[in-house]
Amino acid sequence: MGAGSEKKKEFPPVDEQLTYLKKGIVDLLTEGELRERLQASRRSGRPLRVKVGFDPSAPDIHLGHTVLLRKMKHFQDMGHEVIFLIGDFTGLIGDPTGRSRTRPQLTRQEVLANAETYKEQAFRILSAAKTTIRFNSEWLGKLGAEGFIRLAARYNVARMLERRDFRTRYEAGESIRMHEFLYPLAQAYDSVELRVDVELGGTDQLFNLNVGRDIMPSYKLPPQVVMTTPLLEGIDGSEKMSKSMGNTIGISESPGEIFGKVMSISDGLMWRYYLLCTDFSQAAIETMQEEAGKGTLHPRDAKIRLARELVSGFHGEVAARAAEEEFQRIFSRGEVPEEVPEICLAEGPVLEPGEGGRGWVIHLPVLLAAEGLAASRSAARRLLAQGAVYLDGTRVQEEHLEMEAGRLQDGALLKVGKRRYLRIRKA
RNA sequence: GGGGAGAUUCCCGAGUGGUCAAAGGGAACAGACUGUAAAUCUGUCGCCGUACGGCUUCGAAGGUUCGAAUCCUUCUCUCCCCA
Numbered sequence: 001m002g003a004g005s006e007k008k009k010e011f012p013p014v015d016e017q018l019t020y021l022k023k024g025i026v027d028l029l030t031e032g033e034l035r036e037r038l039q040a041s042r043r044s045g046r047p048l049r050v051k052v053g054f055d056p057s058a059p060d061i062h063l064g065h066t067v068l069l070r071k072m073k074h075f076q077d078m079g080h081e082v083i084f085l086i087g088d089f090t091g092l093i094g095d096p097t098g099r100s101r102t103r104p105q106l107t108r109q110e111v112l113a114n115a116e117t118y119k120e121q122a123f124r125i126l127s128a129a130k131t132t133i134r135f136n137s138e139w140l141g142k143l144g145a146e147g148f149i150r151l152a153a154r155y156n157v158a159r160m161l162e163r164r165d166f167r168t169r170y171e172a173g174e175s176i177r178m179h180e181f182l183y184p185l186a187q188a189y190d191s192v193e194l195r196v197d198v199e200l201g202g203t204d205q206l207f208n209l210n211v212g213r214d215i216m217p218s219y220k221l222p223p224q225v226v227m228t229t230p231l232l233e234g235i236d237g238s239e240k241m242s243k244s245m246g247n248t249i250g251i252s253e254s255p256g257e258i259f260g261k262v263m264s265i266s267d268g269l270m271w272r273y274y275l276l277c278t279d280f281s282q283a284a285i286e287t288m289q290e291e292a293g294k295g296t297l298h299p300r301d302a303k304i305r306l307a308r309e310l311v312s313g314f315h316g317e318v319a320a321r322a323a324e325e326e327f328q329r330i331f332s333r334g335e336v337p338e339e340v341p342e343i344c345l346a347e348g349p350v351l352e353p354g355e356g357g358r359g360w361v362i363h364l365p366v367l368l369a370a371e372g373l374a375a376s377r378s379a380a381r382r383l384l385a386q387g388a389v390y391l392d393g394t395r396v397q398e399e400h401l402e403m404e405a406g407r408l409q410d411g412a413l414l415k416v417g418k419r420r421y422l423r424i425r426k427a
Numbered sequence: 428g429g430g431g432a433g434a435u436u437c438c439c440g441a442g443u444g445g446u447c448a449a450a451g452g453g454a455a456c457a458g459a460c461u462g463u464a465a466a467u468c469u470g471u472c473g474c475c476g477u478a479c480g481g482c483u484u485c486g487a488a489g490g491u492u493c494g495a496a497u498c499c500u501u502c503u504c505u506c507c508c509c510a
Contacts, residue, residue, distance in 0.1 A: 236454060245438070246454070264464040300462050331463060365476095379456085382471060386457045401477065417457065418464070 009045040009079055014038045017078045024067070024276045026203045027228040029213065034225045037197050041080070048080040051196040051224075053136070053187060054118065056088045056111045061121040062248035063310075064232040064241035067276045069125040071200055071229050074279070076130040083194060084122065086115050089137035090186045111135070121251060124314050139193045140186055151185055154218050155211065160184070163207040188212035191224050198225040232276055235261055237269045255315045259323035260419075262307035263331075267292075267299045270306055278309050336413065340421040343371055351405060360405035364389070364396070373416040383416060390415040 011017065017038050022028060041048050052072055061069075072082045088111045115133065123131070143151065160181050161167050184207065191199055191212035199209050209226040216223045231240045234247025241248050249261045265273065274285045291297035304324065312320035329335045345351050351360050365380035367373075368389070374380035381401075383389055389396040391403075392413050405426075414422040 234454095238453070239438085260464060262464095267463095267465050270465085298462070299465070303463070303465075327463085375456090376474065377476085378474060379472085381476085383457065386471070388457050 009047055011038070011042045011047075011079050014042060020078065020281070021071075021074055021227075023074070023282050024071070024229065025227050026230045027206055027226065029210070029226040033223075034198070034227075037225060041197075048075070048197040049083060049195065050075045050080055050198045050200060051083045051085055051191060051194055052200045053085045053087050053090070053190065056086050056114050060243070060250050060252060061118075062241060062243065062250045063273075063277055064234070064248065066125055066251060067229045067232050068200060068202060069122055070277065070279070071227070072131075073125050073127070075198070075200075076127050077279075082126065082131050083196065084118075084126070084131050084133045085190060085194070086111070086118070086133065086135050087187070087190075088135045089140040090183060090190075124251060134194070136186070136190050136193075140189065143189070148182070148185075151189055152182070154215050155185060155188075157181075159211075159214065184208040184211040185215075188215045192216055192219045192221060195221060196224050198227060200227050200229065203228045203230055230276065233269060233272060235265050235269075237266050249310075251314045255311045255319040255323040256326055258311050258314065259307045259320070259327050262310055263303055263327060265303075267303070270299070270303050273310075274306055278306070278313075280309075331418070337421060340413065340423045341371070342423040342425050343367075344425045345405060345408075362403045362405055362408070364401050364403065367414075368416060371422050373414070373420045373422055388417045 014035060018031075018035060021034070022031075028034065037048055040046075050072065052068060072084075076082055115135075119128070119133070161170055163184075166180075187208050188211040192215065196212075199212055201209050206226070206228050209224075209228065213223040213226050233239070234241035234245055235249060236245070236247045239245045239247055249258055251258075253261075262273070271285060271289055274280055274288070275282065288297060288302055292299050292302055304327075307327075308320045308324055311323050315323075326338055330337050345362070351362055364384065365374070365377040368380035368383070369375070369377045374383055384396060384401070387395055392409070393415075408424060408426070410424075410426045412424045414424060416422075
């Protein structure tokens with residue numbers, strides 16, 4: 001997706017840009033305005049300035065976050081300028097959206113360190129060269145009490161209360177703190193300061209983005225175009241992807257882990273991930289979906305393609321190919337994974353003297369729990385009872401909690417469930 | 428300043444003196460099946476113990492009681508109402 005040289009900007013045709021940029025979008029205010037700006041930019045050779053704000057509390061970026069990052073990338077693909085705005089100042093206020101707990105105040109050093117973490121992760125998707133990083137304390141810090149009050153004068157309470165979150169809370173008689181009103185204003189001011197053409201955010205940001213849009217004309221600026229990306233469902237397919245739900249795919253996770261997690265999503269969810277987490281065009285995705293419906297494309301193959309696409313995006317193609325091969329080996333062919341953790345038997349809690357001169361004995365629940373093949377000894381017992389434990393391909397009977405070490409082959413392979421393996425070496 | 432609601436096992440959410448390791452749903456895990464770690468079905472899902480069982484949990488600390496997640500006191504936190 002080349003976007004012209006640095007010297008003389010050339011942009012793809014407006015309709016082509018529009019289709020690509022609109023993919024997966026929830027809100028677009030307004031499409032007409034976006035078209036006009038794209039036309040103007042194409043005429044003048046000036047890229048659009050696209051702003052996206054991020055909270056300074058460095059999270060581990062997961063697939064859900066990448067929906068927005070990917071949309072930023074799409075703008076970059078089309079040759080536009082993306083501003084990655086770190087809300088170090090607004091972070092102090094605390095965005096009222098969603099959570100109620102006030103965030104811990106961060107020091108300058110922490111903010112900078114978090115920014116680095118962001119960069120390291122976000123630039124797996126974004127082009128570092130085409131991204132400008134800014135901090136909003138730069139201008140908001142200078143605003144002062146007077147500036148803030150003047151800023152606040154540009155908006156009114158009725159508009160604020162239009163925000164669904166505020167309105168429902170207000171009508172339900174719940175508390176709304178004054179500072180919560182200041183957050184959208186501060187965010188809006190960022191757009192003024194940066195003279196942005198487009199602001200992007202998650203759907204939950206729609207109101208905040210619109211405040212920026214509303215306020216810009218009073219600074220004699222054209223209102224920014226507002227676009228929102230949807231929230232991605234987690235791998236369970238029901239809840240939103242979030243760390244607390246434990247249904248995430250982290251982009252820093254190992255290739256094998258990402259590949260496997262993608263393969264574990266339901267067939268239906270797969271199309272959603274295609275739409276929101278890849279650069280495939282909507283038309284291409286719909287075609288695949290049709291083919292899958294007709295039976296000409298196996299859903300499994302479509303999912304493998306998705307997994308490959310995602311892994312290679314975060315870890316490169318080589319890693320993606322390796323992850324795929326490994327997946328095929330373990331699940332399609334039922335073979336043993338390339339690398340299996342090993343344990344060297346040594347005297348200790350795992351290996352104990354058996355009774356009645358039986359020599360050394362391995363207590364399986366202890367071993368499984370100690371080596372992380374089961375969460376606890378109790379859990380290991382349950383797995384044993386469920387027939388989930390195999391030794392060299394033979395199911396271990398429930399009652400065999402202890403194994404005589406002397407009978408064990410060197411390099412014996414212990415398998416628990418479908419995915420956990422352990423090779424036992426003799427000391 | 429005054430009044431009220433609430434904090435339950437990973438998440439949501441029942442439970443108001445014993446039958447509670449605590450309903451139900453979700454997630455997770457296992458088995459069967461398969462097209463894959465999809466779907467579906469079945470089972471498991473605090474810890475320790477082969478087992479009978481034992482131990483530790485229901486915001487925190489005390490107390491009442493033969494016995495408490497459930498009652499009382501204090502504390503912490505969240506929220507609401509009236510000033």
